[in-house]
Amino acid sequence: MSFTIDKVALLLGMSLMMIGLWGGFTQRNLLKIILSFGIFDTGLNILIVALGYLPGRTAPIIEGIVVTPENLVNVAIDPVPQALVLTAIVIGFGTTALMLAYALKLNQHKKSLDINEFKDLKW
Amino acid sequence: MKNSIAIVLILVFGVFLFQTFSYYQTKTELNKTASYYNTNTPDEVGAANVVTAIVVTYRGLDTLGEVTVLFLTAMIVGYILRQGGRERQKKNNTSEILITAAQVLIPGSIILGVYVFINGHLTPGGGFQGGAIIGTAISLMILANPLGTIPKAVLHFTESISGFVYILLGLAGLLFAGGFLDNRILPLGTLGDLLSAGAIPLIYSLIGLKVGTEISSIIANINETGNNTSKP
Amino acid sequence: METFKLIMLSTLALVMVISAVMAVLSKEMPLAILASGAISLLASIFFLVLASPDVAMTEAAIGAGLTTFLFFVILRKTDQNNHENEK
Numbered sequence: 163m164s165f166t167i168d169k170v171a172l173l174l175g176m177s178l179m180m181i182g183l184w185g186g187f188t189q190r191n192l193l194k195i196i197l198s199f200g201i202f203d204t205g206l207n208i209l210i211v212a213l214g215y216l217p218g219r220t221a222p223i224i225e226g227i228v229v230t231p232e233n234l235v236n237v238a239i240d241p242v243p244q245a246l247v248l249t250a251i252v253i254g255f256g257t258t259a260l261m262l263a264y265a266l267k268l269n270q271h272k273k274s275l276d277i278n279e280f281k282d283l284k285w
Numbered sequence: 286m287k288n289s290i291a292i293v294l295i296l297v298f299g300v301f302l303f304q305t306f307s308y309y310q311t312k313t314e315l316n317k318t319a320s321y322y323n324t325n326t327p328d329e330v331g332a333a334n335v336v337t338a339i340v341v342t343y344r345g346l347d348t349l350g351e352v353t354v355l356f357l358t359a360m361i362v363g364y365i366l367r368q369g370g371r372e373r374q375k376k377n378n379t380s381e382i383l384i385t386a387a388q389v390l391i392p393g394s395i396i397l398g399v400y401v402f403i404n405g406h407l408t409p410g411g412g413f414q415g416g417a418i419i420g421t422a423i424s425l426m427i428l429a430n431p432l433g434t435i436p437k438a439v440l441h442f443t444e445s446i447s448g449f450v451y452i453l454l455g456l457a458g459l460l461f462a463g464g465f466l467d468n469r470i471l472p473l474g475t476l477g478d479l480l481s482a483g484a485i486p487l488i489y490s491l492i493g494l495k496v497g498t499e500i501s502s503i504i505a506n507i508n509e510t511g512n513n514t515s516k517p
Numbered sequence: 518m519e520t521f522k523l524i525m526l527s528t529l530a531l532v533m534v535i536s537a538v539m540a541v542l543s544k545e546m547p548l549a550i551l552a553s554g555a556i557s558l559l560a561s562i563f564f565l566v567l568a569s570p571d572v573a574m575t576e577a578a579i580g581a582g583l584t585t586f587l588f589f590v591i592l593r594k595t596d597q598n599n600h601e602n603e604k
Contacts, residue, residue, distance in 0.1 A: 166311050167526060171567060174530040176302045178537055180295050185541035187291035193546060197553050200584060201537050204560050211569055216312050221568045222323065222335040223409060231327035240319040244569045245339040249351045252413050255579045256358040259503050262591045263362045269595045270512060336571045409570035417578035424586055500583065507590055512598060
């Protein structure tokens, strides 16, 4: 099979997703768990952008020299995954900020960041 | 969770992922949606950046949802951290290099952010990138001067007015042009000018200001929260 | 030329995977936060090679800039809380 750039990016995205999930399952420090979810988000975004790549083509922006309004269909890659990932990165940042604010409040109440200390909801 | 159970679960997930990878073939032609967007963007929308045209006009409702999510995040962070009370720094021991460098970098960063979101329809960039750059500049302001406070009233006023005018522009698109958040309420102009692509520069400037002030208010709230844990 | 580019990108991917493992396994928090910032920066380079300049700019500004800064602010606040409790 011919190895192109998007196959390397696909493998990288899958590896980062697996490493991020593994960190979320096994770590005990709250900040480490939030960091692992951030790595999972980055891997997922690389995976989605790699699905829209076509070899030998360039970015879908009209400049008048290489990409003109007439040959945009023949020299530009798929623009839809880029629009989706743009939204996903910003929402991932919002989720991370919210998780960190919750971790700060939990730390103020229990004075530790170990996830085994929070047993209030266990039956 | 025990280490062995976690590794077994991750390996099962990995088997599913690599199964998808073995069916993947590199494409040589665009599919129908992408070729529609690539052929019709210069005529219908008039923007030189196809990704901007998709984010603002073709899929404008997704952008409205994203702006709502960021607004909810800023509001919830401000509400949760309000109970801790205010914390005032006692002494100012930031280094001299940081204070001097901040005086040069902060105006330059704000001008760069404004440039990025005004030219969103011509070059790579847009509202979200410009807003993040403005948020970084105001974070530098917080770092370099821990004794001072950020004027909260200006941030709240800018954020509210930006969101409100964004919705009004969407409704104006419903009344005067094709649908909600249509950009043909202003004339399309020639491709490549600064004042082209209808209402896209206006919409992206409002989104950029809103995102920048929301990020600044999140960081200001986290920085100023105190340690008071009494229940209300 | 194509194989040279492929070898460079594979090296970059290997560095990213090693940084991810280091971020999950290390015992000190500032090292883990800096490793995740490095992952976001190298991912921004990857986005540029995959012909997406919009996504590269967003990932560099938000992932490598704001998320790392936010983690360090929270780390300082929790260390302050835990240390003044121990005194």
